[in-house]
Amino acid sequence: MTPDKSSKLEALCDETFRPEQPGGVLAVLCGRSAAFLRAGGMASLERSEPFGPDTVTGGASLGKQFTAAAVAMLILQGAVRREDDIHRFLPELPDYGAPLTIDHLVHHTGGLKDYSSLLEGVYPDMAFGNDEVIERLSQVSELDFRPGTKFQYCNSGYVILAEVVKRVSGVPFGDFVKSRIFEPLGMSRTSVGRRRSVKGFATGYMPRGDGGFEKAGSREKTAGPGSLCTTAGDMAAWAAFLQGSPEFPAGDAGAFRDLILTRGVLESGELLTYAFGLALWEFEGCSVISHEGGADGFRANMITFPDRGTTVLCLTNNDAIDPVEMTKRASKIMIF
Numbered sequence: 001m002t003p004d005k006s007s008k009l010e011a012l013c014d015e016t017f018r019p020e021q022p023g024g025v026l027a028v029l030c031g032r033s034a035a036f037l038r039a040g041g042m043a044s045l046e047r048s049e050p051f052g053p054d055t056v057t058g059g060a061s062l063g064k065q066f067t068a069a070a071v072a073m074l075i076l077q078g079a080v081r082r083e084d085d086i087h088r089f090l091p092e093l094p095d096y097g098a099p100l101t102i103d104h105l106v107h108h109t110g111g112l113k114d115y116s117s118l119l120e121g122v123y124p125d126m127a128f129g130n131d132e133v134i135e136r137l138s139q140v141s142e143l144d145f146r147p148g149t150k151f152q153y154c155n156s157g158y159v160i161l162a163e164v165v166k167r168v169s170g171v172p173f174g175d176f177v178k179s180r181i182f183e184p185l186g187m188s189r190t191s192v193g194r195r196r197s198v199k200g201f202a203t204g205y206m207p208r209g210d211g212g213f214e215k216a217g218s219r220e221k222t223a224g225p226g227s228l229c230t231t232a233g234d235m236a237a238w239a240a241f242l243q244g245s246p247e248f249p250a251g252d253a254g255a256f257r258d259l260i261l262t263r264g265v266l267e268s269g270e271l272l273t274y275a276f277g278l279a280l281w282e283f284e285g286c287s288v289i290s291h292e293g294g295a296d297g298f299r300a301n302m303i304t305f306p307d308r309g310t311t312v313l314c315l316t317n318n319d320a321i322d323p324v325e326m327t328k329r330a331s332k333i334m335i336f
Contacts, residue, residue, distance in 0.1 A: 001028075001035050001334070008333045009036050016326055017041040022205040022213055022297070023051035024316030026326060027232040028334050029239045030309055036334070037232060043202040043317065045213065054231050056189050057202040057315050059300045060293030062235075063192055063228030065260070066177050067158050068106050068277030070165045072259045073180060075102075076251055079168050082106075089164045090134065094141035102164070104147045105157035107264025107274055111143035112156040115222075129193075129221040130173075133159045148267045151274065155225035158277075162224025173223055185241070185248075187234040193223030201229060204297025207320040216297030216319065226295055232313055235302065239311035242278075242289055242304045261289070283328070284336055292324050301327045308335055 009026065017023040023041015027034050043051040051057075074080040080089075082103040087093060093100075096111075104110035115133045118140060137156060144152060162173040169176050174193045182190045191198065205213040221227075246253050260276035273281050279290050283303065292301040301323035304311040312331045314323035 005333055006036065009330060010038065012326065012329055012333070013038045013040050016321055017051070020045075022203075022316070022318035022321075024057070024314060024318060024321060024323070025051065025053055025055065025232045026330060027053075027236070027311075027313045028330065029232075029236045029311040029313060031243065031245065032236050032240045034232070034236060035310075039232075041318065043200070045205070046203065049200070051202065051317065054189070054233055055202050056198050056200060056229055056231055057317055058204060058293075058296060058298030059228035059230045059235075059315060060226040060295040060298050061228075062230070062291055062293045062300045062302060063224075063226045064158055064293075065238075065277035065291055066181060066192065066228070067161050067165070067173075067224045068275075069181060069256075069260055070173070070177050071102065071106060071161050072256060072276055073251075074165065074168055076255060076259065080164065086160060086164070089167055090160060092134075092138045093160075094138060096141060096143050096147070098146050100143075100147050102161070103264070105161050106276055107272060108151055108153050108157060109149070109264055109266060109272075110147045110154065110157050111145040111150070111152065112137070112154050112160075113140060113142070113144060114154050115156045115159065118156075127219045127221050130159050130163060130223060133222060134163060150266065151264070151272055155222075158225040159222055160224075181238075182234075185237040187230070187237050190228070190230040190234040192229070193221065193227045198229050202298075202317040204295075204317050205319065206297050207318075213318070218296045220295075226293060228293070230315070232315060235313055236311075239302070239304055239313070243306050243309045243311060283331065286335070294319070299323050303327050303331055305331070305335060310335060 017040025025039040028036040043049045204216040206216045264272040289304040302313045312327045314326045
């Protein structure tokens with residue numbers, strides 16, 4: 001990296017991660033190595049703990065790519081088919097009047113209602129997780145549209161996909177992705193759905209009107225749509241795979257990569273920009289793979305340029321910081 005690019009990225013971090021405020025980390029990853037890695041701000045205001053390059057923080061919906069990757073593993077093993085009706089695995093779900101498939105759920109074309117609206121007021125004083133979400137979904141037969149006819153981002157589908165992984169594999173979803181993806185790739189500080197047990201986990205914050213910040217609270221304990229806990233260093237291992245590295249812990253890396261980068265198709269023939277928990281699009285004329293996330297004061301965005309062998313990642317525990325804008329600005333500095 002040239003000194004000019006480095007100084008511009010440093011200036012971007014200085015502008016974004018303010019001392020004594022919740023902060024984050026910006027990383028430019030080339031393969032498994034960081035060409036640029038800078039953290040700033042605070043991981044915990046209460047503990048006076050700074051946000052460091054290796055701070056474990058929330059990745060929110062960045063976790064969808066790992067949920068979809070787990071499903072892809074089962075597909076390649078022949079345990080699950082993309083065209084399988086979801087009732088094969090969750091017979092307790094109601095009749096929707098049309099097949100609802102694994103493929104529909106992966107690509108957000110199933111028409112399911114998002115559980116956030118279905119659970120409003122249902123658990124006012126208690127936490128809820130995947131079991132509660134599935135129980136509520138089993139009570140609602142109405143879809144927003146016929147499966148396969150429209151794209152509508154939906155967290156409910158990814159709760160169901162996590163349950164499919166659990167029932168087919170016979171092990172808890174979090175254990176499956178840990179043993180099959182995170183541990184083999186050396187992502188030792190990454191997990192899903194285990195935030196309370198992560199030592200030194202950053203606190204998520206929301207801005208107040210007076211310029212201060214308050215802890216972001218949530219009763220949600222779901223795994224599948226999000227709840228990713230990770231670090232910039234750990235994500236470098238996964239980013240290297242998305243950039244084209246042949247190293248993958250199980251099976252044919254090429255076949256696996258081709259599958260998770262398979263874009264959804266509507267009944268009309270329209271090709272979607274959404275693949276297996278990943279968005280495929282163009283930025284400044286370059287092909288990119290990306291996903292963003294946000295929940296409980298944590299926000300994240302990751303943009304991979306496979307043709308350039310580069311990934312730009314931002315993780316933050318400050319809801320006032322826009323990681324999408326930050327990664328775009330950093331990408332322009334680094335690549336263009």
